[in-house]
Amino acid sequence: MTEQGETGEPITILLVEDDAPTCWRLQDALVKAGYEVRSAGTLGEARSALAGGAPRVLLTDLRLPDGHGIELIREMRQRFPDTEIMVISALGDEESVISAITVGATGYLLKDAFPTDIATTVRDLVAGHSPISASIARFIVRRTQGAAPNSAEPPPGPLLNTARLTPREIDILWGIAKGFSYAEIASHLGLSKQTVPGHIKNIYRKLEVHTRSEAVFEAVQQGLIKL
Amino acid sequence: MSEIAAKAPTKAAPKAPTRPRRRLIASRLVPYLLLQALIVIATILGLRLLQPNDPDDFALSGFSLRQDGVTLPVNLPHFTASRYSLDDPPIYTGSFTFRRGEAASGWSVYLPRFSNAVGVAVDGVVVLDSRRDANANRPDRNTPQIAAIPASLLREGANEITVRLFVWGPLKGFLDTVYVGPDAALRPAYETRTLLFVTLPVVFSAWQSILAVILAIMWLMRRREPVYGVLAAAMVLGVVQAYVPPPVPPAATSRLAAVLLASAPIESALVVMFGVLFFGWRWPRYGMLLFVPGLVVFVVGLIGGPPLPRILFLVLGIPTVGLCLVLMAWVTATAVVRRQDAASFTIGCAVTIVLVCWIQDMLTVLEIVSNDRIFVSRLSYSAMLVAIGAGLTWRFARALNQVDSFAGQLVTRVREAEERLKASFVREEERARAAALANERTRLMRDLHDGLGGQLVSIVALSERGHEGATITDAARAALKDLRLVIDSMDDIGGDLMLALGSWRERASAQLRPHDITLDWRVATPQGLPLHPELRPWHVIQIVRILDEAVTNAVKHAQAHRIAVTIETLDASEGPYGLISVTDDGQGFALAGHDEAGRTGQTARGLRNMRNRAARCGALLDLSSDASGTRVRLQLPQRFPDSDAAAG
Numbered sequence: 001m002t003e004q005g006e007t008g009e010p011i012t013i014l015l016v017e018d019d020a021p022t023c024w025r026l027q028d029a030l031v032k033a034g035y036e037v038r039s040a041g042t043l044g045e046a047r048s049a050l051a052g053g054a055p056r057v058l059l060t061d062l063r064l065p066d067g068h069g070i071e072l073i074r075e076m077r078q079r080f081p082d083t084e085i086m087v088i089s090a091l092g093d094e095e096s097v098i099s100a101i102t103v104g105a106t107g108y109l110l111k112d113a114f115p116t117d118i119a120t121t122v123r124d125l126v127a128g129h130s131p132i133s134a135s136i137a138r139f140i141v142r143r144t145q146g147a148a149p150n151s152a153e154p155p156p157g158p159l160l161n162t163a164r165l166t167p168r169e170i171d172i173l174w175g176i177a178k179g180f181s182y183a184e185i186a187s188h189l190g191l192s193k194q195t196v197p198g199h200i201k202n203i204y205r206k207l208e209v210h211t212r213s214e215a216v217f218e219a220v221q222q223g224l225i226k227l
Numbered sequence: 228m229s230e231i232a233a234k235a236p237t238k239a240a241p242k243a244p245t246r247p248r249r250r251l252i253a254s255r256l257v258p259y260l261l262l263q264a265l266i267v268i269a270t271i272l273g274l275r276l277l278q279p280n281d282p283d284d285f286a287l288s289g290f291s292l293r294q295d296g297v298t299l300p301v302n303l304p305h306f307t308a309s310r311y312s313l314d315d316p317p318i319y320t321g322s323f324t325f326r327r328g329e330a331a332s333g334w335s336v337y338l339p340r341f342s343n344a345v346g347v348a349v350d351g352v353v354v355l356d357s358r359r360d361a362n363a364n365r366p367d368r369n370t371p372q373i374a375a376i377p378a379s380l381l382r383e384g385a386n387e388i389t390v391r392l393f394v395w396g397p398l399k400g401f402l403d404t405v406y407v408g409p410d411a412a413l414r415p416a417y418e419t420r421t422l423l424f425v426t427l428p429v430v431f432s433a434w435q436s437i438l439a440v441i442l443a444i445m446w447l448m449r450r451r452e453p454v455y456g457v458l459a460a461a462m463v464l465g466v467v468q469a470y471v472p473p474p475v476p477p478a479a480t481s482r483l484a485a486v487l488l489a490s491a492p493i494e495s496a497l498v499v500m501f502g503v504l505f506f507g508w509r510w511p512r513y514g515m516l517l518f519v520p521g522l523v524v525f526v527v528g529l530i531g532g533p534p535l536p537r538i539l540f541l542v543l544g545i546p547t548v549g550l551c552l553v554l555m556a557w558v559t560a561t562a563v564v565r566r567q568d569a570a571s572f573t574i575g576c577a578v579t580i581v582l583v584c585w586i587q588d589m590l591t592v593l594e595i596v597s598n599d600r601i602f603v604s605r606l607s608y609s610a611m612l613v614a615i616g617a618g619l620t621w622r623f624a625r626a627l628n629q630v631d632s633f634a635g636q637l638v639t640r641v642r643e644a645e646e647r648l649k650a651s652f653v654r655e656e657e658r659a660r661a662a663a664l665a666n667e668r669t670r671l672m673r674d675l676h677d678g679l680g681g682q683l684v685s686i687v688a689l690s691e692r693g694h695e696g697a698t699i700t701d702a703a704r705a706a707l708k709d710l711r712l713v714i715d716s717m718d719d720i721g722g723d724l725m726l727a728l729g730s731w732r733e734r735a736s737a738q739l740r741p742h743d744i745t746l747d748w749r750v751a752t753p754q755g756l757p758l759h760p761e762l763r764p765w766h767v768i769q770i771v772r773i774l775d776e777a778v779t780n781a782v783k784h785a786q787a788h789r790i791a792v793t794i795e796t797l798d799a800s801e802g803p804y805g806l807i808s809v810t811d812d813g814q815g816f817a818l819a820g821h822d823e824a825g826r827t828g829q830t831a832r833g834l835r836n837m838r839n840r841a842a843r844c845g846a847l848l849d850l851s852s853d854a855s856g857t858r859v860r861l862q863l864p865q866r867f868p869d870s871d872a873a874a875g
Contacts, residue, residue: 091707093714117737133730134732134733135730138726142719178726179728180750181748
């Protein structure tokens, strides 16, 4: 079985992971699911791999021997805006996931996920569904509420601009944080189940502050540019 | 007054032996009295020195007095009988010799002392009438008068001089030696007397009025210290008395004269009151009797005609003043014995001086001492008041300085206290932070030890056996799951347990998916579980571990196909509480006490762990299991306990 894109070409994945056993494990799961996988152990290898053309999906670890995965994600988002980007994380903690989201990643993959879950996650991503975990949703909604009541201190953890999220998007995040499924959230909010992933994709886009459009938006927000 | 003064020491030290105290009083009183005796002598000597010198070369002493139709020769100074009518005054007639060549300047007539008023005529022409100068007629002042004699009036050789002496009782009339001569020779003597008996009293009165204002303001700002008010009142009376000109008797405003006459006894009573208050005693109610003579003079003056208040003043007012002076001397002497401070010494000496002056004036009035009828008590009293006022102001300024330095000390102390407080606050904060960190570390260690540690050891053990790959995988997964749980529980979820359960649902689903077990998630009430502001990370860990254990049991031992998790809020009489149920459709297992053989050791330990954990967060755990499945019912407390009491 081979996973194919809309054009019929096989879906290409660039996997950047320096720990060899983890790399093998992920690669096995993805190849078995029919994806075309190239792997790189360092930032340098990843960059040279990109010389041959953009992959459909980038899966990258954050701590790499010759640099940080964030740099790679940022480059990727600028050079190849259509590539789907996911972070590979051991624990799925917000420190790594949120910082990746702010530079353009749209989800994360746990290193110990079951092979079927790995394939499913990538398939959903390519289909336009960006998965979001309860703990990440929780982190985001807490930021929208100004974190702690004594807001003299900045809230701990990575910085996140949540100003643009709409009340509906925040409701969806609350639902995810409390463990509701998409179907439950859709029925609570009076949405159709199919629109929930779209909202989540929007949330990811709004949280990304380093894209070009975002820069213009920020400038308008801060009164630097008048439209 | 004297009663109080005598009683107070007995009260203060009732047990003190009498003899040493008497000796102490004597040892203090005797030097004081000796000092006062010295002051008396000094005052008498001073008064002698004060006596102004008059130019005796131009004195006229031989006069003929025509009085009540009788003419007789007299020698000045001369007293006439007291009179109550201005008609037909005594007329002194004398003569002097004028030589035109003798003096380049004009001639004058100079009267150093008279009582009460004079009209002077030279050769039948009036050159001076002191009734026009109200202040000159006051018997308590020693006002001199001088008048230039117009040159055209003077004849070469003998000239006649006539002095009419206007007298209003009850004092006797008095005419001192009259001087006629060149103005240049007479004027210095006149100036000296004016300076002593006119200008100096005005200066004192001006000073007194300023002090009256200062003391009145002090009293207004510090009502609880009436001593300032009393002294201010005394000074105001004194100033009024000094500045308001007394009318000459036939005038219609004779009542004003009565008011002025009444001022002296009232004023002296006020000064006694001041003394009593100043030295810290209570003003006795019967002390008000001191004001009675003054008030009597005042009332009589308002009602009766002119001579009566003056007579009353003589018989009531002046003795009152004397009595007040004696009382004041007693008060200060007592104060000196008790307090031995500079203020009582100073006031005591001043009182002695005034008392001596008053006695001297009395002797003068009674003609026991020939003193040219110069009255000095009023002058010395003004001086005393000024001294007291200045002393009080000085004392007040010193008190202000003390307040200032006290305020400075206070500021310093407050700053020191503040710094100490700040330091201790910083220490306390550091201590609290360290304690919180230590607590958190302890908790983390325990949580990691409970889960991750055991699982890692299990992984090591399995790896060493080398042929249990799948089991190693399970152990490692469990360790990772636990690590995520510990990290997750550290997050601040604001008391909403649903947020923790959301993450748990994801992990549980991922865990169940390879086993083809469906996780049914049902939130029965819209808000899920009640909010628990007291919820702490260690509560969350216990609850999530209980749920983990329930799911693990269902997977490993019950061969379930479906696990349902139901979350609801139920209402009890004391308020809502949360209920989490985990139900599976497995084959179930026998519970403790029912079937010993049906359980493995591991399950038993798992169940015991679940109960322990529930107890630690005050939750109720209810397990029921039969062939159709197992049901774990975790009833959350309405309030989670603060301390991990069951942890030990």
